[in-house]
Amino acid sequence: MDVLVLAVLLAFATRVSAVTTVSVSASASHAIPTTLYGQMFEDISSGDGGLYAECNNFLFFSALLFTVRKLVLQNRAFQQVTPNTADALNAWTSIGSSASITVIADPSPLSSALPNSLLLSIPPDASGELGFANGGYWGIKVAANTDYTASLYYRLPSALPNGAGSPILTLALQAEDGTRLAAHSTPLLVNATEGWTHISAVLTPIETPPSTANSFTVTVAGFAPAGLEVHFALLSLFPPTFKGRVNGMRADIAETLAEMRPAFWRFPGGNNLEASGQTTATRWQWRNTVGPLTERPGRVGDWTYVNTDGLGLLEYLLWCEDMEMEPFMAVWDGYSLDGTSITGAALEPLIAEAIDQINFVIGDPATSEAAALRASLGRSEPFALTYVEIGNEDNVGRAPGTYASRWNSIVTNLTATFPQLHFMATSLTTTPVLTPTPQIYDIHLYQTPKFFSTDSFFYDSFVRNGMTFFEGEYAATSTNNSNLFGTPDQGRLLWPTVAGSVGEAAFMTGLERNADIVFAASYAPLLGHVNGSQWTPNLVGFDAGNVYKSTSFYVQKLFSLNKGDEYLPSTLPNSSTSGTLFWSVTRWNSTGELIIKISNSAASPAEMTFVLPFETVTTMGTAQVITGAGTASNTPEEPNLVTPTTAQIPTGATFNYTAPAISVTVITLSVQ
Numbered sequence: 001m002d003v004l005v006l007a008v009l010l011a012f013a014t015r016v017s018a019v020t021t022v023s024v025s026a027s028a029s030h031a032i033p034t035t036l037y038g039q040m041f042e043d044i045s046s047g048d049g050g051l052y053a054e055c056n057n058f059l060f061f062s063a064l065l066f067t068v069r070k071l072v073l074q075n076r077a078f079q080q081v082t083p084n085t086a087d088a089l090n091a092w093t094s095i096g097s098s099a100s101i102t103v104i105a106d107p108s109p110l111s112s113a114l115p116n117s118l119l120l121s122i123p124p125d126a127s128g129e130l131g132f133a134n135g136g137y138w139g140i141k142v143a144a145n146t147d148y149t150a151s152l153y154y155r156l157p158s159a160l161p162n163g164a165g166s167p168i169l170t171l172a173l174q175a176e177d178g179t180r181l182a183a184h185s186t187p188l189l190v191n192a193t194e195g196w197t198h199i200s201a202v203l204t205p206i207e208t209p210p211s212t213a214n215s216f217t218v219t220v221a222g223f224a225p226a227g228l229e230v231h232f233a234l235l236s237l238f239p240p241t242f243k244g245r246v247n248g249m250r251a252d253i254a255e256t257l258a259e260m261r262p263a264f265w266r267f268p269g270g271n272n273l274e275a276s277g278q279t280t281a282t283r284w285q286w287r288n289t290v291g292p293l294t295e296r297p298g299r300v301g302d303w304t305y306v307n308t309d310g311l312g313l314l315e316y317l318l319w320c321e322d323m324e325m326e327p328f329m330a331v332w333d334g335y336s337l338d339g340t341s342i343t344g345a346a347l348e349p350l351i352a353e354a355i356d357q358i359n360f361v362i363g364d365p366a367t368s369e370a371a372a373l374r375a376s377l378g379r380s381e382p383f384a385l386t387y388v389e390i391g392n393e394d395n396v397g398r399a400p401g402t403y404a405s406r407w408n409s410i411v412t413n414l415t416a417t418f419p420q421l422h423f424m425a426t427s428l429t430t431t432p433v434l435t436p437t438p439q440i441y442d443i444h445l446y447q448t449p450k451f452f453s454t455d456s457f458f459y460d461s462f463v464r465n466g467m468t469f470f471e472g473e474y475a476a477t478s479t480n481n482s483n484l485f486g487t488p489d490q491g492r493l494l495w496p497t498v499a500g501s502v503g504e505a506a507f508m509t510g511l512e513r514n515a516d517i518v519f520a521a522s523y524a525p526l527l528g529h530v531n532g533s534q535w536t537p538n539l540v541g542f543d544a545g546n547v548y549k550s551t552s553f554y555v556q557k558l559f560s561l562n563k564g565d566e567y568l569p570s571t572l573p574n575s576s577t578s579g580t581l582f583w584s585v586t587r588w589n590s591t592g593e594l595i596i597k598i599s600n601s602a603a604s605p606a607e608m609t610f611v612l613p614f615e616t617v618t619t620m621g622t623a624q625v626i627t628g629a630g631t632a633s634n635t636p637e638e639p640n641l642v643t644p645t646t647a648q649i650p651t652g653a654t655f656n657y658t659a660p661a662i663s664v665t666v667i668t669l670s671v672q
């Protein structure tokens with residue numbers, strides 16, 4: 001061996017810290033709750049334009065938390081826009097230079113929930129096909145031999161003018177270069193003056209265009225000497241959805257989330273639950289999110305863009321069933337993000353609304369109007385529901401100091417009404433003092449990778465007094481601890497990094513050690529559109545065509561799939577701030593599969609020796625490892641830069657394992 005190489009190896013060897021010996025107990029200290037790993041969701045451009053499969057509504061904005069910048073704002077049904085403004089139309093482009101399009105307050109609207117329509121005006125003696133187009137959320141993925149369901153409503157404001165030559169309406173998918181990929185044509189009905197006519201058509205392209213810069217077009221051909229006007233409302237384009245649900249979820253995103261086998265789904269927020277203004281009118285209201293799409297007015301959410309509410313309460317619940325997740329549903333608790341709140345008698349209608357929301361999920365149609373509404377929508381059986389969250393983040397600085405009184409009014413009432421449910425509090429565990437005493441607190445943590453490692457002992461010191469915890473949001477958001485919520489150029493992460501994911505994994509080993517009191521945890525936010533996200537980093541990124549799995553996604557997936565059902569105590573990791581090596585040991589009781597999870601945040605490998613007290617230990621185990629440069633991320637440019645690798649490793653009653661520098665390892669082996 002070359003002397004220089006030897007010197008380098010020696011220098012390297014001396015940097016490897018002393019061997020860490022981990023002795024594992026044979027008997028479990030506590031069960032790992034089945035609910036431990038799940039997903040937190042709210043519509044921050046991750047429902048509309050993301051998980052919700054609708055292609056054809058628009059949210060063109062570029063927004064960072066606290067610096068929301070709205071580029072274009074529009075949607076499929078012109079919800080919540082101001083008619084006759086450029087803003088109301090921005091996302092739509094006209095086809096044919098002589099066509100004019102305007103969003104109007106329709107004198108005879110499709111429904112009172114959808115008062116606006118798009119007016120297409122075609123001048124006298126125009127020729128060719130005239131109409132309008134939109135390009136989805138930064139593109140529409142179109143694939144050959146795939147069925148896209150296009151639909152719209154139209155009406156003629158007056159009888160077709162004399163000489164109109166059988167106008168033909170065409171719905172089509174069009175490639176960037178103008179190639180028509182699929183189309184459906186139908187004559188405009190003369191009797192469409194009497195009301196709205198609904199058209200639905202399946203468009204099945206035979207070729208896959210080269211990019212996602214495609215559009216959905218609506219055109220009319222065949223005109224009149226006097227011109228022609230047509231009103232359009234609720235235009236929609238759906239690709240095939242996850243499990244074929246009508247009005248369902250985007251399949252590739254849903255399948256990515258399903259890979260994690262999440263145990264629960266926290267919804268509808270987060271801040272999304274809350275009112276963006278002083279008035280209660282802007283809060284998430286479950287009633288506006290159920291029933292036919294024509295009856296959903298949409299809502300300007302906390303991030304100032306319009307939510308279509310096409311992804312509504314019933315869609316969430318069916319999605320939970322399709323994914324075998326428990327719903328963790330929040331009800332609004334009267335707190336608006338501007339710091340105002342509703343208390344006392346004024347809370348009563350809100351409590352009634354929360355009761356109705358819960359009854360919509362679990363109530364008996366024979367005794368509850370809200371449950372009867374659910375039954376009328378095709379679902380008479382109640383859904384499973386155990387956990388209801390009261391508000392969101394009533395612990396943070398801007399929150400008014402009224403949570404104690406609101407909690408008391410709401411929870412006293414809801415406990416009397418639904419004694420079987422568990423209610424989660426969102427204030428600090430120490431202050432204010434809440435009555436009735438919460439059984440569950442939802443705790444959120446956005447921090448640096450380093451903080452996550454050292455905070456993995458956060459729950460160890462908690463008194464075991466019956467109180468349990470939901471780590472409802474957490475993520476390593478920056479390496480700069482004075483810029484955890486700031487701008488990317490000041491150090492907030494755009495994508496999860498390996499260092500952040502390793503820190504989160506260290507924290508999660510602490511959650512498992514404390515799973516006797518921590519029953520659930522979810523990374524946040526879950527989803528972000530690459531071209532228009534409110535917030536970075538996100539667990540899963542996506543654009544019109546692709547889904548990008550972050551390093552943190554792989555950590556969440558590895559932990560979730562390998563959570564085990566009982567925790568085996570072992571030698572404690574370092575709890576000091578200098579600790580860089582963390583682990584937890586769990587087991588699937590029924591199969592005897594032992595699972596060792598290791599987070600090494602050091603820049604050098606860590607040698608470990610495991611001592612297992614079992615009679616029979618297989619001689620080979622499996623190590624799944626995520627490792628890379630601390631700053632490395634999976635991005636649209638390099639989506640698979642860091643993915644888990646799987647290797648067989650020697651194991652035994654005593655075995656050594658070297659955890660790579662900046663890594664997460666999950667070792668599985670069989671013990672008896």
Ligand SMILES: *[C@@H]1O[C@H](CO)[C@@H](O)[C@H](O)[C@H]1NC(C)=O
Pocket residue numbers: 028030031032565566567589
């Ligand atoms: C594991 O299985 C044993 C025997 O079936 C049982 O007594 C024990 O309660 C189980 N432990 C857990 C945490 O489920």
Ligand SMILES: *[C@@H]1O[C@H](CO)[C@@H](O)[C@H](O)[C@H]1NC(C)=O
Pocket residue numbers: 138139530531543636
């Ligand atoms: C979306 O973002 C990606 C990555 O930044 C960029 O390459 C692409 O051009 C963007 N697409 C649109 C339609 O803005």
Ligand SMILES: *[C@@H]1O[C@H](CO)[C@@H](O)[C@H](O)[C@H]1NC(C)=O
Pocket residue numbers: 189191192193194195196197
């Ligand atoms: C027009 O007539 C057709 C059948 O002739 C009917 O299906 C449609 O509902 C009518 N439309 C309106 C708006 O009355």
Ligand SMILES: *[C@@H]1O[C@H](CO)[C@@H](O)[C@H](O)[C@H]1NC(C)=O
Pocket residue numbers: 347348349351352412413416417
């Ligand atoms: C709960 O609040 C509703 C709405 O204010 C009210 O009708 C009901 O009587 C209350 N129930 C209890 C048990 O306090």
Ligand SMILES: *[C@@H]1O[C@H](CO)[C@@H](O)[C@H](O)[C@H]1NC(C)=O
Pocket residue numbers: 480481482483486489490491
């Ligand atoms: C960390 O964030 C603070 C606050 O945003 C900023 O002033 C500072 O420049 C950042 N430091 C680095 C090293 O980026």
Ligand SMILES: *[C@@H]1O[C@H](CO)[C@@H](O)[C@H](O)[C@H]1NC(C)=O
Pocket residue numbers: 017020574576578579580581
């Ligand atoms: C544990 O902490 C000590 C200092 O308190 C440090 O020297 C050592 O490297 C740490 N070990 C691990 C495995 O983190």
Ligand SMILES: *[C@@H]1O[C@H](CO)[C@@H](O)[C@H](O)[C@H]1NC(C)=O
Pocket residue numbers: 019609654655656
């Ligand atoms: C584990 O490593 C130690 C040195 O740290 C060595 O003495 C021992 O033989 C190794 N055990 C096995 C099973 O390889």
